[in-house]
Amino acid sequence: MRKVSTPPETVRLTIDGQEIEAPVGSTIWEAAKAVGIEIPVLCHDERLPPAGVCRVCLVDVGEKRLAASCVREAADGMSVTTSTPKIEGLRRGLVELLLADYPDDAGNDDTKTERDELRELAAAYDSDPGRFPAGNGRPIDGSSKVIRVDHQACILCDRCIRACDDVQVNNVIGRTGKGYATRIGFDLDDPMGASTCVSCGECEKACPTGALTIASLWNGAAAEARTATGRVSVAAATTDLKPVDSVCPYCGVGCAITYYVDEAENRVVYADGRPSPVNHERLCVKGRYGFDYAAHPQRLTKPLIRRESAYPKGPLSAETTSSNGRRRKPGGLVDYDEVLPHFREATWEEALELAGRRLREIRDEHGPGAMAGFGSAKCSNEEAYLFQKLIRAGFGTNNVDHCTRLCHASSVAALLETIGSGAVTNVFADVENADVALITGSNTTANHPVAATFMKQAAKSGRTKIIVVEPRHIEMADHAEVFLQIRPGTDVACYNAWMHVLIEEDLLDHTFIDTRTEGFEALKELVAHYPPEVAAEICGVEADEIRRAARLFGSAGTAIVFWGMGISQHTTGTDNSRCLISLMLMTGNVGKPGTGLHPLRGQNNVQGASDAGLIPIVYPDYQAVGDAEVRAKFEAAWNAELDPEPGLTVVEIMGGALRGEIKGMYMMGENPFLSDPNTNKVRKGLANLEFLVVQDIFLTETAEFADVILPATSFYEKEGTYTNTDRRVQVGRKALDPPGEAREDWRITCDLATAFGYPMAYDSPAEVFAEFTALAPSYGGLTYENLGLTGKLWPCPDPETGDGIQVLMGDTFPTPNGLGKFVPCEFEPAKELPDEEYPFVLNTGRLLEHWHTGTMTRRSRALHEIAPVPEVEMHASDLAMLELSDGDRVTVTSRRGEITLTARESVRMTAGSVFIPFHFREAAANVLTIDELDPHGKIPEFKFCAVKVAPAEV
């Protein structure tokens, strides 16, 4: 029950003769600003805690000394004068001192994207920069791939330090030196590029001078282009560069971004975070600097048809031909010179006619069961919706799936089974209201970097205690109160032990268990066999540590859990998730602020693609294909007869292709060659397809197996809605024109459908969205207009005024009887345990700078330069045992294949396990992984297989 709120206490003061009332705790500067009195500032930025170091904001409060208004609290009865000749003189002097050695080329309009506040003040005060002697040069640090540091232009306002420490919590920057020699320093005064900086760009955004600027704006090409187009002023961005309010194409956090576009050149010049509940203007390196892939010269611009000579089908480049790497060239991109000659350019009419006709023939000859489609979680809701509509209503099969199968299928299976809905119950930013946040199986700082900033901030504030359970010593562990470094694949044992402790010490929410759940007794019985001592043996951590974690968790008033692929990508993925759900149910941590279940979604639209029905067992909005009433509704809407049988999943479809059961396929923006487990099997499967249509922006490894390749648009070249991990539906707006003849994905799907004989025609994504929302109750009421700039959470009962529902399941669960269900799980070891021959456990995952199969990020200059080569991370003792050293070339072999890459010593690993990111085609981790599936989620065990490591043969 909320008490009647008392009005916030206020203080009364006069500023420049004006009587004003301000909330207690506001600074003089804030109080003045509220009534429209502007006091100049330099070191102050409203997004940051005030520091009061520059003294430009001095005001007279009737004391002997002037006060810095950005930090001084407004007090009752205070009388403030913001401008006197003395104050103005001081300000002018300060600005002149700072300006004295300010480099001429710093903060110029060409390279400074934010306002240059120093130059602005200088102009306002008509300052004379020559009044003081200039100091000698402090250097320029060009070592970072993304930010240029001009120490001479730095005024030591500390804004960057606060941005790095307090906003992004990366803790990289400090001051170094003394007196005139003081500079900002990265870590122990390392060059920025060699420091622990993660290139998020927050410091560059915060800097009020030309000290920190975007490096690419300085480099030759960009600068020349600017002079060529006669545009010299970025400050005139509103007139010269067109700002486009959109979102990020990378991860499920879905940061709101403004792209600044040079229309003449059809190029994004730079990107910046914009205000939104999702990211509060923050971005990570991918969102801020990774947009240039769209302008890569290798973009597909014309439809391609496989030449007669390129049959029988098979891989075309040396890299994709075999797994043993013998003929492989170094480098990260498909070799166009090698692959393109096997295709010929065609007109859209010809390519579509051929694709439509051949798919139709296969369908007619072999039946709908021989058809399948892979949609993509990179495409928009509209595109996902149309894609599954074509497969279901056109092809006549439910064999439609997408990459969610490879990430959270098991989580969703567990969530549907236990609480009736696969979406998150609360948004990630609510971590600030949680007493405890459990983060497990998620290398959050790399994979959901901006969500991670909210977690790190919550921990830093002291409000939230973080528990990390992970086999690797990830960065988040440094922010954790308790860190359990468990053996890979032993999660179930660990959480069963937690539950054992919670029950034993009665740290339960009995009311919640009694009124909201079922099946607790069975769970209680099972976890009784898992005292911490038993789990300690299995997990390789101390029993007392497990107790400590469980107690901390159990005694929290509110707890929230975040999990990622480390939980889901196991053959026990569903069990892992079930355990987490049970943990939350027995402590009543669902349905209130500060609590909830949050499987962090990987792709920018993995939530939306699932919502839109790219799942073989459900229509849009999770309406079961087997339900006759539901089916009737969709049959009427789509004017077609629909298959009542659930379709096949990703790995099953590949298996079907291998066996010759699946013959015709349509792939939109997916690259299973690199993303699916056991590449050697995928290769054979793809080659075995009778007809394959690939729609993508680049010629991917998968496209080498295609009969027809259709050139699609990148994220920036089309409009659509995307649903982030929080369930927030946001509009991505068109920033660029597509290159050549490339077409929007939704248009291509319509055209292909029409060519196939199931005509589809829409004028705009908004029209598709309207059709989709009419069939998907959760999206009911949402329109492009009311989504506005910051989008809305689904469900949104009052879309015209509300933001959507943040916390779900407050009173009841969307299960048939409204109760949440405990599903007890026994611990089961992974499918392929290490043995004498293959002694290491292989863990796969992602790096901060790269995205999945690298199609985009390896074509982005900055991202590629920061992380150019594949490396296998290993513990020092393992390297020593194998008589290897950091930087050696090694061959990693599993029962399925081998790859060669560079060994990297990492303090984040434990002995006995190795980590390989799966972005790198030249050392594709999935050559090694095992295609064993979780029985419920059908998700492959990417996170665990046995490998051996040996020095590479030269």
Next chain:
Amino acid sequence: MKKVHPAVVGAQPFQLAEHRPVERLFEDAEGRDRLEKSLSRYPEKKGALLPMLAYAQERNGWLSPEAMEEIAEALDLTPAYVRSVATFYTMYAKRPVGRYWIQVCTCISCHVNRGEEVFESFLEHTGTRAGEVSEDGRYTVIEAECLGACGFATVVQVNDRYFENVTPETVPEVLAQLEPGEPEA
């Protein structure tokens, strides 16, 4: 080479101290003991920063990046913060120093009493540049902030010993006193 003001030298970026093997601080009983004693005296871990920097210098003769990192870790601070504190005080040696660490005050009182000239004179007589170790490993000369003996400007501190009223002319005398019997360097 461009002439750089001596004060800036030690803090030029990327002049990382040469990496010579340094002892880890808190891996033996002595180090841990010092850390714990220090921690017990302050309400916050952060409080132990200055004593631990001093301890590292006492133990290794200078404050290496490794030591700063170790201290940051032990006190839950960021390396950048530790360095900002360490570099604020001239009395912490951020690079290896010679056997005689000569700190010449050039703050206000000493400045008006020819402190800079004294400083230059020390550089000349030791044949070094600011912050450098002389070839024979004996001397390092730096400029120091006020040494708290302003009445006796110019003040020079050599290791733990103060020399007062030093003038450029008396510099050789000071050096001679350091190692009686040995010829001046």
